[in-house]
Amino acid sequence: MRSERLAGKIALVTGAGAGIGRGIALMFARHGATVIGCDISSARCGESLALASQEGLALELLHPVDLTRATDVQRCVEQIRARHGRLDVLVNAAAIEPHMAPVASMDYEKQFRPTLVGELDLVFLMCNAAWPLLKIGGASAIVNFSSVNSSRGSQNMGMAAHCAGKAAVEAFTRQLAVEGGAGIRANAIAPGMVITPATQAAGASVDGPIKQAILARVPVKRLGLPEDIAWCAVFLASDEASWITGATIAVDGGVTCC
Numbered sequence: 001m002r003s004e005r006l007a008g009k010i011a012l013v014t015g016a017g018a019g020i021g022r023g024i025a026l027m028f029a030r031h032g033a034t035v036i037g038c039d040i041s042s043a044r045c046g047e048s049l050a051l052a053s054q055e056g057l058a059l060e061l062l063h064p065v066d067l068t069r070a071t072d073v074q075r076c077v078e079q080i081r082a083r084h085g086r087l088d089v090l091v092n093a094a095a096i097e098p099h100m101a102p103v104a105s106m107d108y109e110k111q112f113r114p115t116l117v118g119e120l121d122l123v124f125l126m127c128n129a130a131w132p133l134l135k136i137g138g139a140s141a142i143v144n145f146s147s148v149n150s151s152r153g154s155q156n157m158g159m160a161a162h163c164a165g166k167a168a169v170e171a172f173t174r175q176l177a178v179e180g181g182a183g184i185r186a187n188a189i190a191p192g193m194v195i196t197p198a199t200q201a202a203g204a205s206v207d208g209p210i211k212q213a214i215l216a217r218v219p220v221k222r223l224g225l226p227e228d229i230a231w232c233a234v235f236l237a238s239d240e241a242s243w244i245t246g247a248t249i250a251v252d253g254g255v256t257c258c
Contacts, residue, residue: 005238007032010084012076014067014126015094016059017044019196020145022051023226024091024233029057031234033089038065038076040094067094067122070129077129087133089237091143092123097198098165102158112161119165120172127176134184141237142180146170146190148252157204166190170248177246185245187236192252194224219254 011028015021016037022044025037029052037059039045045061052059062079066072080087096118099111106112123144134140149159150166169188176186193214199205204214205223215221232251235241250256 002030002032004032005234005240006089009033009088009237010080010086011035011089011091011237012080012087012130013037013091013093014065014122015039016061017041017048017063019093019198020191020194020226020229021091021093022048023230024093025059026052026055026057027227027230027234028089028091028237029059030055031238033237034058034060034084036060036062036080036084038062038067038094040064040066067126068096068117070125073122073125073129077126077133080130081133086136087130087140088137089141089143090126090130090134091233091237092126093143093145094122095119095145096122097201098159098162100157100159100162103160106158106160115161116165116168119162120168123169123172131184134180138183139239139242140180140184141241142173142176142184142186143233143236144169144173144176144186144188146173146188146248148190148192148250148256150190150248151256157210173248174246180245185236185241187241187244187246188248189229189232189236190248190250190252190256191229192218192224192250192255194226194229196226214255217255217258218252219257222253224251224253 016025017039045063098115147166
């Protein structure tokens with residue numbers, strides 16, 4: 001499906017090399033945006049470009065970009081400034097795979113802190129660097145990523161650091177909305193379990209007891225796809241959502257109802 005819902009918008013999608021980030025980058029391009037993506041993996045970026053080419057879509061991908069390094073983030077933003085002069089949409093889809101361990105056995109330096117850096121710090125660094133470019137357009141949008149685990153725990157995996165990081169992203173997003181006012185809207189999406197390389201590597205979206213335990217709580221009775229999340233991101237980035245800011249929208253198959 002193609003449209004002009006995002007026509008004329010310059011959009012940066014982090015983590016565009018795989019998973020939800022890739023799904024959003026492709027979806028934004030289908031709906032008329034000029035899409036710049038970034039990722040730490042050059043190989044994954046090549047795969048995203050190949051998929052875009054198969055659909056006749058244009059993506060600009062910057063790589064390798066380590067979003068936990070302020071210098072890399074600033075370099076990425078400056079390249080967008082030089083090429084486009086402004087930024088209308090920032091989608092912070094990138095995240096480093098969280099460490100899953102119970103509180104009692106979690107190592108602070110090796111597991112807890114790296115998880116928060118990979119889920120919260122990189123969102124701050126990009127928002128901080130991109131804020132001046134977002135202000136230029138006067139009607140920009142930020143889309144951040146929380147999780148259903150920002151508001152509920154897990155009986156299947158130890159998620160203390162992950163829950164803390166994603167809850168912090170929601171609080172951070174609300175403050176961005178206050179500071180952005182009418183000029184920069186900020187919202188978050190809280191996905192349920194989505195089939196991506198990361199969730200497959202963790203065993204959560206591969207057929208087995210963990211997947212079945214998750215599905216037992218999902219009213220829709222399937223796991224999510226990157227496209228399910230991308231549709232919500234299109235709406236939040238579009239002018240259709242011009243009166244929505246500071247919100248977190250669950251896209252989870254209904255799991256937070258249970």
